[in-house]
Amino acid sequence: MAEAWGTLAGRVIVMRAWAVSFGIAIQLGTVGHAFALDGHRRITQYAQTHFAAHDGMPHSLANAIAQTGDGYLWTTSQEGLSRFDGASFTTYDH
Template sequence: MRALRGGIGVAVPLTAAHDARALDSHRGITQYAQTRFEARDGLAHNLVNSLAQTADGYLWAGSEEGLTRYDGATFTTFDHRKTEGIPTNTFSTLAVDPAGVLWAGTRDHGVMRLVDGEFHAVVWEPGAEDGQIRTPAR
């Protein structure tokens, strides 16, 4: 497996599990509900690097201050200070595989996956030079 970094690669088998859905072309964008969320609403950080939705309906946001899970009403933040299995707060990419597993790529600690409510680091040899994961690939 390889993650692209200065010519050295580590690929992580990640892919979106859900098909992309287009908006109805007969409706204007203003006909859809639009809500802007910020840190004051519960996001870990105002700048979101990546979004993914898991099969259970949760929307996940990866940022420089951790992972935020949104259930449609409440935000829950997962970070290295209060969540076992998360060694960093800097999340660069998220993806959900066909089995429904959430994969989270970080800027400095490789990849983690969420299985049965617990975060687990993915370890491989040789590791990425700096542990940075920029994008998922299948």
């Protein structure tokens, strides 16, 4: 029993270390893609749209948002991954 517990505990530690390393790599990989607003424009010159579950998002709270080169907005939430094409959301749930 002790040997099986040691093997299981070792696997859990390795999996957690891998998950933390992967999360850090993702965060560091996205740092260079952040863009600042033009300092010469007023904030009122920018448009803002709020989307929620009633607009087609799988969950009203997004954990992360990214835009790909082809213009799609991707969001992640507790309910899965979503792609916004400018008109509607497509959800790829887990």
